Amino acid sequence: MAASIGAASCRALFCRSWGKRLSAAGRLLGGARGLAAQGETHLGFQTVPEAEKEQRVYQVFESVAKKYDIMNDSMSFGIHRLWKDILLHQMNPYPGTQLLDVAGGTGDIAFRFINYIRSQREYQLRQKLKSHQNLSWQEISKSYQEEALKPLGGSQVVICDINKEMLKVGKQKAQHLGYTEGLSWVVGNAEELPFDDDKFDVYTIAFGIRNVTHIDQALQEAYRVLQPGGRFLCLEFSQVNNPLISRLYDLYSFQVIPVLGEIIAGDWKSYQYLVESIRQFPAQEEFKAMIEDAGFLKVEYRNLTAGIVAIHSGFKL
Amino acid sequence: MRFRPQGPLYPGHVPTSPLQKVLLAAGSALAALRDPYRHDMVAVLGETTGSLALQRLRDKMRHDAEGYQILRERPRIRLSTLDVAGLRGLPDGTFGREYMRFLEDNRVSPDTRMPAKFVDDEELAYVIQRYREVHDLMHTLLGMPTNMLGEVVVKWFEAVQTGLPMCALGAVFGPIRLKARKLQVLTTELIPWAVQSGLRANCILNIYYERRWEQTVESLREEIGILPPPSIRLEFSCNTWDIA
Numbered sequence: 001m002a003a004s005i006g007a008a009s010c011r012a013l014f015c016r017s018w019g020k021r022l023s024a025a026g027r028l029l030g031g032a033r034g035l036a037a038q039g040e041t042h043l044g045f046q047t048v049p050e051a052e053k054e055q056r057v058y059q060v061f062e063s064v065a066k067k068y069d070i071m072n073d074s075m076s077f078g079i080h081r082l083w084k085d086i087l088l089h090q091m092n093p094y095p096g097t098q099l100l101d102v103a104g105g106t107g108d109i110a111f112r113f114i115n116y117i118r119s120q121r122e123y124q125l126r127q128k129l130k131s132h133q134n135l136s137w138q139e140i141s142k143s144y145q146e147e148a149l150k151p152l153g154g155s156q157v158v159i160c161d162i163n164k165e166m167l168k169v170g171k172q173k174a175q176h177l178g179y180t181e182g183l184s185w186v187v188g189n190a191e192e193l194p195f196d197d198d199k200f201d202v203y204t205i206a207f208g209i210r211n212v213t214h215i216d217q218a219l220q221e222a223y224r225v226l227q228p229g230g231r232f233l234c235l236e237f238s239q240v241n242n243p244l245i246s247r248l249y250d251l252y253s254f255q256v257i258p259v260l261g262e263i264i265a266g267d268w269k270s271y272q273y274l275v276e277s278i279r280q281f282p283a284q285e286e287f288k289a290m291i292e293d294a295g296f297l298k299v300e301y302r303n304l305t306a307g308i309v310a311i312h313s314g315f316k317l
Numbered sequence: 318m319r320f321r322p323q324g325p326l327y328p329g330h331v332p333t334s335p336l337q338k339v340l341l342a343a344g345s346a347l348a349a350l351r352d353p354y355r356h357d358m359v360a361v362l363g364e365t366t367g368s369l370a371l372q373r374l375r376d377k378m379r380h381d382a383e384g385y386q387i388l389r390e391r392p393r394i395r396l397s398t399l400d401v402a403g404l405r406g407l408p409d410g411t412f413g414r415e416y417m418r419f420l421e422d423n424r425v426s427p428d429t430r431m432p433a434k435f436v437d438d439e440e441l442a443y444v445i446q447r448y449r450e451v452h453d454l455m456h457t458l459l460g461m462p463t464n465m466l467g468e469v470v471v472k473w474f475e476a477v478q479t480g481l482p483m484c485a486l487g488a489v490f491g492p493i494r495l496k497a498r499k500l501q502v503l504t505t506e507l508i509p510w511a512v513q514s515g516l517r518a519n520c521i522l523n524i525y526y527e528r529r530w531e532q533t534v535e536s537l538r539e540e541i542g543i544l545p546p547p548s549i550r551l552e553f554s555c556n557t558w559d560i561a
Binding site: 255256258259260262263264266268269 | 331334336337340341344345347348357358361434
């Protein structure tokens with residue numbers, strides 16, 4: 001049925017709401033959240049058995065790992081860096097915060113976290129020194145020593161990813177950029193995290209949750225590993241409401257991005273999967289409801305870049 | 318797939334819209350210029366710009382007895398289908414022996430040819446596949462190695478023979494990276510010979526090469542219409558290299 005919709009609509013090349021229509025058809029095909037009973041789920045616009053999705057997604061990221069960062073820059077014209085910066089500003093961590101970054105692969109969020117904490121720490125130190133104008137030399141050097149011993153104030157970030165290739169790229173990057181402390185790299189599945197309950201202050205998942213087979217399980221795990229008072233933050237592609245921008249975005253996504261994938265990474269199919277998986281992900285309100293179902297309170301979202309991306313936030317209270 | 322007028326026509330087929338083909342052609346041309354060793358980009362350029370030339374080639378094949386057989390039987394040149402030991406055992410100077418020598422000397426294999434992805438016709442996808450597999454055989458018949466100079470010469474020959482825009486682009490832009498001395502040999506001796514041979518010769522896709530292994534290289538050249546290569550000695554910094 002979707003094939004005939006496809007054929008009819010394809011006569012006009014860039015027809016209206018093409019992406020929405022096809023993604024609706026994709027959902028009808030059995031890709032929707034509620035059809036778990038049939039054991040099938042969506043892989044982009046394809047339908048696959050649930051058991052297969054995790055493996056297929058693993059292969060996608062194994063294939064793109066080395067070119068992941070350069071593709072992100074090319075596809076988003078570098079704007080993904082701004083989105084991630086905004087996420088960190090919203091998080092506003094302070095020295096001592098324990099962060100779990102899930103699907104953190106190549107480390108973008110983790111490195112930003114460390115930079116943020118470092119600058120917070122420096123600020124703290126400056127404030128402290130300012131307020132004590134009559135410090136002796138010994139006291140000043142002692143506070144610098146303390147700073148040297150705990151440059152992050154006890155903050156730590158655990159980067160967890162199911163894909164070893166992505167972690168490998170992330171570790172190499174960390175070495176290359178000089179991030180040596182406060183980072184741990186752990187292989188793990190978002191649906192079944194290898195951590196104890198109530199461990200972290202902040203849980204982030206940036207551009208990762210749409211690749212998870214059972215999003216509700218990932219959300220439940222997030223709730224479990226967070227401390228009471230802890231914060232859940234998700235940065236993910238979402239739905240664009242403005243019809244004009246939506247059309248341009250669809251055009252760009254489906255016409256240009258796979259081409260970029262082929263030219264830069266020699267991999268059309270992985271990037272076709274990427275743009276399709278974005279259409280399959282629930283819209284802002286629906287995802288907010290899912291987060292609330294997992295037990296989070298004060299769940300909010302904010303749209304970035306007209307809704308191309310959204311940051312969802314919730315608290316375990 | 319998002320844009321799927323008919324679905325994939327053959328294994329590995331990626332249906333593309335006209336806009337995507339234009340973007341692919343432009344992008345792959347730039348990528349291949351930046352890094353000529355990106356064979357995948359050369360392949361993509363060939364597929365996205367070669368529609369007209371491939372149709373003409375297919376028609377030439379259809380109107381020739383041997384070519385028509387090839388289109389029907391669809392032979393593939395792969396290490397798994399070649400009798401490597403048998404070919405190596407052939408006398409020197411035979412096509413089969415020289416082809417094996419070419420593969421060994423240049424350390425290449427016929428199995429690294431990219432399968433067609435962006436050609437929207439199943440038969441034309443075979444034609445371009447055949448062209449790619451015949452490319453190494455052209456190296457053998459023309460006596461050209463796989464360095465930049467050799468590749469450019471073969472491209473000139475193929476550009477004239479096939480009319481594929483990718484060959485023409487490779488022929489024109491390939492020499493950019495060559496040093497002055499090589500460029501001189503290229504323009505004064507090699508290109509004129511390659512172009513003349515290309516114009517004289519029958520369509521190279523109309524030969525069932527798999528049946529010609531025992532034929533000598535000279536007799537095959539004569540049959541097709543390729544002129545004997547010019548004998549040139551080129552001195553490089555560390556070694557000399559004879560052509561033919």
